[in-house]
Amino acid sequence: MATINNAVGAINFVAMLLSIPIIGAGIWLATETDNSCVKILQWPVIILGILMLVVALAGFIGSFWRIPWLLIFYLIVMLILIILLASLVIFIYMVTVKGSGHLAPGRVYLEYHLNDYSGWLRQRVQASFKWNRIRNCLSSTSMCSELNQRYHFAQDFFNARISPIQSGCCKPPTECGYTFVNPTYWISPINTAADMDCLQWSNDQTQLCYTCDSCKAGLLANLKKEWRRADIILLITLVALIWVYLMGCCAFRNAKTEELFRKYEQGYV
Template identity: 85%
Template sequence: MALSSNVIGAINFFAMLLSIPVIGTGIWLATEPDNSCVKILQWPVIILGILILIVALAGFIGGFWRIPWLLLFYLIVMLILIILLASLVVFVYMVTNRGSGHLAPSRAFLEYRLDDYSGWLRRRVQRSYKWDRIRNCLSSTSMCAELNQSYRFAQDFFNAHISPLQSGCCKPPTQCGYTFVNPTYWISPINTAADMDCLQWSNEQTQLCYACDSCKAGLLANLKKEWRTADIVLLITLVALICVYLIGCCAFRNAKTENLFRKYKQGYV
């Protein structure tokens, strides 16, 4: 029994280590400017990682100190957490399965359309009371000001590979026909009727295209890229956690069998 208990404790210690990439993924998302403004995914990931850590710690203690009820608690609750983590992995994949950038004439960067993205993601940014908060958060960052420091000439800017968020929020859509002065200052639109965003553009540095659908689409494109990266980490962790859980179940069953056999020998031999 002692050997089995030590094995169970060691297995659950490894499960504790698997909580680190989950918590780390949530913290990484929270440090990204767009995710920190939207505040959708990072806290569920962080909370789930902390719960995995706590439950694995309970299993670790139950294994080394031979506390059967604590091991049973670990087996039941960890199964629930694995199901929640699997559901989160599938959900993130589904909501980020749509949407991509579009080429603009004579531009190296891509432009983005809100309708390309999943309805669930669009609802996170389309409602005015939500977007007002997100817009204020985005406008307080230095992402657009950085473009002015990096690109002084039009052709350099047109050849730049800027982020989806910068493409959507810091400049007007290419089809509007604005004339470049600097990356965040444009004049003399040719076709203001080409897109509603053409009318939303403002040279006021706190406004720019933050009210545009292209800005919302750029935000979703950024989120998609980061969420997909996070989803890969969570998927790998999920597979490892399932393997550890199954090994732990086998070790727990063997420990129970060993314990029953020991009691049988004590009673009848």
Template identity: 55%
Template sequence: MGVANNITAVLNFIAFLCSIPIIAAGIWLASKPDNECIHFYRWPVVILGFLILLVSLAGFVGAYWYKETLLAFYLCCMAILIGLLLILLVFAFVVTRADGGYDVPGRGYKEYRVEGFSSWLRDHIVNSKNWNGIRACLVESDVCAKLSQNYISADQFFMAHISPLQARCCKPPTACGYNYVNPTLWINPVNPTADPDCYLWNNDQNQLCYNCNSCKAGLLGNLRKEWRKANIILIVAVVVLIWVYIIACSAFKNAQTEDLFRRYKQGWA
């Protein structure tokens, strides 16, 4: 095996390693309660990661045994996959750029407004016909049940850094003035504010604030927070993949040159 093929094989092994954090990030996203309830958006990162893994293995085999057709297939497919990963990254940054969160005095967590998020997220998730299914899924999850297990006193709960989903689906909005009993049980105020969510809150553990607009905002807040974290891993992976791809293209050309030179020498021998 020539030097250029050795380099290409090593580069494909690096690309194979890059696929692992991509798959891990995708599985982490898919395992979150909010993503579990939004079935259409759970798996794109995982699928891309597995495709990169398979294509990298094909490139490694092609380089090790110098299968020119397989190497050409690898270079073509990897260019497409890197392009798709870049599109996904740009799209995720655009739709999660707007943040509907705002600080609440005396609270360790933020609360969220639906209007503060991108129109795409609002139109395709919380304002879509899928919300009833998402809501039912959230009710069945243990998102709110965990709060009662982890926090007892009001001071402990108010200073906690709970997730956006928990802050908006599991408790009434702070502005409503409800009195704390436990994280998912609150006493009605005498004169609640005019916010419609104040009247939608219910101490029934299957209702809570799942019918509130604030719960939709909490879901979007969770999605934004999780995708922004995953994007850091994806950015590093895509930079390494682009670097590997550029060098692999150069090595492939050098391997072809080596092969032509070898054949030329054999022809004159």
């Protein structure tokens, strides 16, 4: 019996360790500039990871001190949390399956269009009261000023692999035909009627293209890339958790079976 309890305890300890990548993925998202401004995914991931840690700890304590009701609590609640994690993994994949950058003539960096992305993601940034807060957060960062320090010549900038959010927010869309002075200062528009974003562009370093749809699209492209990375971590952890959970169920069943045999041999059953 002690051997089986030790096995259940070891399995629950592994479940505790598996909560760490989930919490870590949420913390990593929270440290990224775009995610810290949008504040959509990181807290659900962190909270789910913490709940799994607490429930796995309860299962570990239940197996170590042989508290059956605590083990049953662990099995029921952990199953619910695994279902929630699986739902989150599927949800992230579904909302990030659409959207990609577009090539522009003479440019290495890509251009981004808001309509390419899922409706759910667009709703997170299209409402003015939501975007005003996000825009203020983005404009307070150094992501655009860093481009001025790194690229001094037009061709160097055109050949640069800048991030989607920098492409969308820090410069006007290429189709507008602005002339490069530096990455965040452009003059002489040739075709301002090509896109509404052409009229939104401002050389004011606090404005730039933060009100443009291209900025919203660049933000979503950044989110997509980071969410996909987090989703891979969550998926791997989910598979491992399912395996650990099934092992825990088998160990718990074996422990209960052994306990019944022991009671039978002692004449209690």
